[in-house]
Amino acid sequence: MRALEVDGLRKCFGGFAALRGVDLHVDEGELFGVIGPNGSGKTTFFNCVTGTLKCSAGKVAFKGREITNAAPDAIYRMGIGRTFQLIELFPGMTVLENMLLALQERQGSMLGRLFRIREETNERQALELLEFLRIAHLQDELARNLSYGEQKLLDFGMVMMSNPGLILLDEPTCGVEIQMRQQMMHHIKELNKQGTTIIVIEHNMDVVMNLCTRIVVLDTGEKIAEGSPQEIQNNQKVIDAYFGAEE
Amino acid sequence: MAQANHAMKLRSVLIGWALALLLLLLPVFVFKSQYLLYISSLTCIYMIVACGLNIVLGYAGQISLAQAGFLGIGAYVCALLGPTLSFWVVLPLAGLVCFVIGLGLGFPSLRVKTHFLAMVTLGFTVIVYLILVNEENWTGGPFGVFNIPRPKIGSLSFSSPANYHIIVALVTFILLLLAFWGLNSQWGRAFKAIRENEARAEMLGVNLRNYKLMAFAIGSAFAGVGGALIAPLFGYIDPTMFALGFSFQFLLMVVVGGVGRFEGPLLGAMIVAILPEMLRVTEKYFPVIFALAAILIMVFMPKGSVSAVDWAYKKITGKEEPHLTK
Numbered sequence: 001m002r003a004l005e006v007d008g009l010r011k012c013f014g015g016f017a018a019l020r021g022v023d024l025h026v027d028e029g030e031l032f033g034v035i036g037p038n039g040s041g042k043t044t045f046f047n048c049v050t051g052t053l054k055c056s057a058g059k060v061a062f063k064g065r066e067i068t069n070a071a072p073d074a075i076y077r078m079g080i081g082r083t084f085q086l087i088e089l090f091p092g093m094t095v096l097e098n099m100l101l102a103l104q105e106r107q108g109s110m111l112g113r114l115f116r117i118r119e120e121t122n123e124r125q126a127l128e129l130l131e132f133l134r135i136a137h138l139q140d141e142l143a144r145n146l147s148y149g150e151q152k153l154l155d156f157g158m159v160m161m162s163n164p165g166l167i168l169l170d171e172p173t174c175g176v177e178i179q180m181r182q183q184m185m186h187h188i189k190e191l192n193k194q195g196t197t198i199i200v201i202e203h204n205m206d207v208v209m210n211l212c213t214r215i216v217v218l219d220t221g222e223k224i225a226e227g228s229p230q231e232i233q234n235n236q237k238v239i240d241a242y243f244g245a246e247e
Numbered sequence: 248m249a250q251a252n253h254a255m256k257l258r259s260v261l262i263g264w265a266l267a268l269l270l271l272l273l274p275v276f277v278f279k280s281q282y283l284l285y286i287s288s289l290t291c292i293y294m295i296v297a298c299g300l301n302i303v304l305g306y307a308g309q310i311s312l313a314q315a316g317f318l319g320i321g322a323y324v325c326a327l328l329g330p331t332l333s334f335w336v337v338l339p340l341a342g343l344v345c346f347v348i349g350l351g352l353g354f355p356s357l358r359v360k361t362h363f364l365a366m367v368t369l370g371f372t373v374i375v376y377l378i379l380v381n382e383e384n385w386t387g388g389p390f391g392v393f394n395i396p397r398p399k400i401g402s403l404s405f406s407s408p409a410n411y412h413i414i415v416a417l418v419t420f421i422l423l424l425l426a427f428w429g430l431n432s433q434w435g436r437a438f439k440a441i442r443e444n445e446a447r448a449e450m451l452g453v454n455l456r457n458y459k460l461m462a463f464a465i466g467s468a469f470a471g472v473g474g475a476l477i478a479p480l481f482g483y484i485d486p487t488m489f490a491l492g493f494s495f496q497f498l499l500m501v502v503v504g505g506v507g508r509f510e511g512p513l514l515g516a517m518i519v520a521i522l523p524e525m526l527r528v529t530e531k532y533f534p535v536i537f538a539l540a541a542i543l544i545m546v547f548m549p550k551g552s553v554s555a556v557d558w559a560y561k562k563i564t565g566k567e568e569p570h571l572t573k
Contacts (some may be wrong), residue, residue: 050450076452088450090443093436103439104433105452113433118253157450 003028003197009058018044020221031192033212038220042201051075081164083155085171091144099126102158149180169200271416280494284408289518291419297500297512299469305507307462308442313368316375317345317467319489321474326392334398345471349464358460379486391485430572505551509571
């Protein structure tokens with residue numbers, strides 16, 4: 001079954017087309033990569049899928065259900081989670097509160113949440129995940145006091161918290177030192193082994209070639225190639241997009 | 248371990264609330280002067296309205312200058328329906344009316360933020376004032392409404408300042424308890440998330456419109472109940488009592504007390520209600536001294552006067568004071 005199906009996706013900012021009719025699909029359980037030079041439309045693609053930006057044209061479907069231009073909160077509750085290239089946390093809330101917030105809106109009704117004071121099960125789940133990410137000792141620390149790498153891990157933990165059907169990771173290893181990068185890659189692989197569909201945007205070719213089973217390459221808002229890491233590495237259009245075509 | 252921690256936390260919360268009830272009722276046993284009892288009741292009412300504003304501003308991060316308007320609506324609901332309906336019906340009704348108007352006002356206006364929202368809510372308070380002045384047939388116009396009675400239960404009258412303070416203190420206690428409950432539920436966390444990072448909160452499933460609307464409507468309802476309590480306290484109301492300046496006074500209570508801290512605006516309400524009374528001896532210099540005191544508090548305690556309590560707590564116990572809500 002298709003986890004995500006994107007058909008003719010266009011996004012224009014005034015006269016500038018950031019995405020020009022992108023078609024792609026991601027199967028359930030796949031670890032899928034989206035690469036491309038700076039300004040190729042990768043993050044715009046994520047923003048359109050998650051409802052942060054309204055699509056100018058085209059369709060987006062999640063598990064067969066159309067979600068084009070649905071509100072970001074509704075898309076999250078359907079089961080699509082994401083992380084950010086520039087970390088987006090709640091700096092004045094503790095690590096544990098950040099984790100709990102990531103789960104609460106997917107449980108029960110809004111009225112029910114008014115009566116939910118004790119959250120032992122959620123807290124236990126959050127602590128287990130923080131243990132898994134090796135940042136459990138920071139549970140009572142304000143998110144703003146964490147190092148960049150720890151914030152990246154927390155961002156990743158938050159997206160795992162609600163156990164979404166599809167996770168979009170926007171440059172998960174960007175700005176992270178080598179040891180932490182290995183750790184992040186290990187976590188992503190583990191999560192995928194458990195059956196979660198993952199789409200990764202990444203500039204680091206080693207990471208993307210190691211992680212993903214299938215890759216799409218975007219350039220100036222268009223899909224220029226799709227295939228296995230091996231096929232992508234040897235694709236002339238991709239080489240031209242990154243290094244420039246010969247005259 | 249978790250169970251033991253929870254039991255200990257619950258016990259401290261219960262003791263805290265029992266002490267709060269005692270403090271709220273204390274003036275009845277300590278003060279004989281009608282004037283001091285009046286100031287005590289006024290402080291409690293300010294606490295209710297400031298607590299409501301803190302939910303909107305301190306927790307959900309939406310600036311509102313509509314509190315004076317809602318206070319006025321609550322007061323006029325109480326004054327105009329008082330002769331026909333029991334006070335015990337009018338009191339929750341004033342809150343309900345303001346809750347509904349808050350939903351109606353919030354639905355279109357919460358699409359805008361920051362100073363734009365401040366302008367919209369400022370406009371609302373001005374409109375309420377103009378309606379109260381001009382709709383003479385309903386509101387008595389600039390002359391207001393006289394002889395607003397204090398409540399009774401059978402033959403038991405609450406018209407004396409001490410007896411009326413018991414009602415004000417109990418209503419304050421109940422409303423503060425309800426606010427404490429709500430802010431410690433998952434709603435409190437969602438409000439805080441909206442304040443911290445609205446876009447990210449939405450991407451974690453937080454329905455911004457619904458949560459902001461609820462925060463705004465609850466804050467309005469608190470002001471409405473405050474209005475229904477203030478009308479019988481004064482015995483007379485007129486539109487000038489609910490003009491725009493009052494909204495800034497509530498904003499001052501929240502900012503001077505401590506934005507986003509449950510106990511902050513309660514402290515702020517005490518300062519704003521009691522300080523002017525203490526400064527009466529300074530006569531014409533009172534506004535200057537009051538403004539200077541408020542500025543000094545904001546300069547030296549940017550997180551509000553509650554940070555002085557935090558400092559004292561840390562000095563005595565050597566530990567950080569725990570926050571009362573999520």
